[in-house]
Amino acid sequence: MTEALPALLVFIPFLAGVLQFVTDRRGIPLLPVVTTVITAALTGWLIADVAAHGPVEHFLGGWEPPLGIRLHADGLAVVMLLLTAITGTMVSVYALASHGRHVPGASHFWALWLLLWGSLNALFLSGDLFNIYVTLEMVSLAAIPLVLLAGAGKTTDATLRYLLYALFGSLVYLAGVALVYGIAGTLDLSLAADPLADSGFAGALAASCLVLGIMIKAAIVPFHVWLPAAHGGAPAAASALLSALVVKAAVYLLLRLWTDPLAGLASAPAGQFLGAVGAAAIVYGSVRAFLQERLKLVIAYSTIAQLGYMLLFFPMAVTLAWEGAVYHGLAHGIAKAALFLAAGNVIAYVGHDRLRELSGLDRPLAISLFAFALAGVSIMGLPPSGGFIAKWLLLRAAAETGQWWWLVVLTVGGLLSAAYMFRVLRFAFLRSAGATVDHQGPRPGPLRVWPTMALALLAIALGVTAAPILALLGGMP
Template sequence: MIARWGLWEVPLPALASTSWLMMISVLLPVALGVLGSCFPPRRVWPVLLAGTSLMAVGVALLASVMMAGAQLVSFSLGSIPIALRLNGVAVLMLLVTQLIAVATALYTPGMLRQMAPLALGRWLWGLMGALVATLSLIWMAVDLLTLYFALELMGLCAVGMLLLSGKSDALVAGTRYLLLALVGSLAYLLGVALILGRWETLSLIALAEQHVSGPVAWIAAALMGAGLALKAALFPLHAWLAPVHVNAWTPVSALHAALVIKASLYILLMLWSLLLPASEAVPFMMAVLGTLAIVWGGLSAWRADSLKVLVASSTVAQLGYLMLVFPLLLAPDISAQAQQLAWEGYWLLLIGHALAKAAMFMAAGNLIFATGESTLKGLAGTSRRLPLSLLVFGLASVTLMGLPPSAGFIAKWQLLHAMILTTQWWMVVVLLMGTLLTAAYVFRLFRYSFIDSAPRHEFKRLSPEMDVIALFLALAALMLGLFAYWPLTLLEGGL
């Protein structure tokens, strides 16, 4: 498992261009965000030009990995040594982050034009750029200090973006989110302090070489895991998630659900792969919590009256699938074939969910904005005037349900194969049950939207790009299943 993360001293030096491209991938989003705050774009084309330059950096890093494999870049800021590594998982997450960020940025001008002029709107661009930069740093970092720095900045950016709506409820939800995030940070720092005191290093590569284990490693893993689980809204530490999304602007919800909570989960799995290499109890406990998350999140979404609460509760359930897979990834007695299948299915499911969830939040935001209604009953009859928004919601739901040919289907097929190979039949039952629950709460929306006797709404006009961008992300999640060979190739071994 450590090899798949690229946590070893790479024998060959990085390509000369790789270090510059890695730095640009972190600094360019900040520069573009500052530019957007100073000169807020009112149209799509400036955002498209900026997004194209950012994606070009990601494609260049992909070419570097395909050409030279995993690479490690070391440098220092004063007396502080910093190392970044680029491998298949890192570059894949970097590309997904850039794609969703650019799509969200393209969606934003249309949303801001539709709203009453808000001075706070210009700050969304700067916070969005800083958020993308910190996410890029998280995917490439290989030391605990850099991860902490990026994680904290990411959390502060997320809180700041939430408060931009100016609602009093948003202030309450944002304050609660900030306090809980700080609690999570404290737990993470305590774990870092234990590791530093015991092994005198913060480098994940050095820790991997020392084969850390024992009570100190277990306590550090528990503290850091609890802090990261709180930040990732993993069950049962998810109560803050729905209020955050209910009060946030649509682009903020899309970025948060698709990427922000995934970053904490990414760090959690990487650290536990290093600190708990032979544990069976901890991964099993995580799988049990994942089962409860799938059931609780699915039932909460099925009972939700608000569309945003439905989508937020769906996130809790979908994260449950990722928790369910932990024993297949971390347990010591899992065969190499089953672990490889679980590894590939895990990341494909995470990426498919990121694309689909961003599209789903955009579709939900479009429905709420056009009708002025946030409840499912209030959205009755929307099929008459908003068929494209409903189509996007449906296409995104195909990925969440795991129906062919979506990325969700291929991912769940990989996971089912791994579960059957390891005779984990209870996991198979949970996976299938979760799929049925997903279908149940998704079709609640469509049941209301096709009521012919519903009163006719006074619909607000949507900017064309608001539906087009959401449709693009939903189709990307769908088509990823047809072209899954490419990301699966990146996930093989330690590439």
């Protein structure tokens, strides 16, 4: 039964999303709730199995590579599945309130979210370069319409720009896949590694295309232009999914390719180059986050900065850096989802997210703001939090490899993120002369508040649960 788990993790949410699209349009979202429970439980089962017995493989159609497609659940894949299941479950609970019965477009939200969940699982489990192209497109095309759900044409421009960049990025990736097939005669990630290692110019071009295409999809500076308006404009539940999972999936892919099929091609200068891009993203994203006037845009620019940390793996390429980068992906995903859901609560209550007009929210939105502050602790990398562990691992990796310049980047990045986080908190807690807050909606109910809080607490708890998760991840392949 466990061999079938990877296929089930893809197809249960996928099929549920398809059925959600054509069935129930008005009733309570029963199908999504059931699917959330089942998918989360199956993820837990797979993780337990991988932790106990090592990686699980599944040959689709019974055809082994190089002819067939291989699904494989190794340490890296299941850590990403864990992130998806945790964030996804909490967002599902939150969306029961934010995309419940009477909300326009709610049925579409649920259909797209379930399809997105299936697509993300498919991407993390895939062991085939072309199949990864298909799953990348699935992830994009499930995520992009979610931005449109803000409604009334408000986000049309942002959605369109997101779509165009995503489509172009995936075709650049596909050009790399074509070259890899020409070199290796296989699309399997592991089988392609050896032929690629001594493939000369064509291999280098193939690797460049793969990496460039993924960087466009992951909104890595300078390809970040589509991200802020899309992540900042989508409904809160969708923003949480986009920032915590969707762009993360593209960076995950970079880690996966670099350590498996491209391992023989990955040179030190290329690693340093990616690290420099990551450093640029950290500084640029943080400074822009500090300058924003809207809460959700601060969080969106923060995503651009935080993704940069994961790129610091490439110049160092030691196990500590591997653990740090993946743990950062996990910690950032959970904290970022909490931030967006908290921002959603602010918008639901106040009716807007203009920072300068948010004052005295500490009483009506106490729990949401507390969650925001806790998640902020992880984003800033302060102990005890998941963000701290991740940055600590990266710092140790920098010390171990003697690349002291990344210590500087990590320190500056931490200070900058503290600056933009405290700026938001200052506005939110500031009590202006008029003690009452203008608000347009009711106080957010428990279904909105508690998932937010749960994610924030998890972001902190990750500060003490590193050992089992890093054991599950395993060393650098």
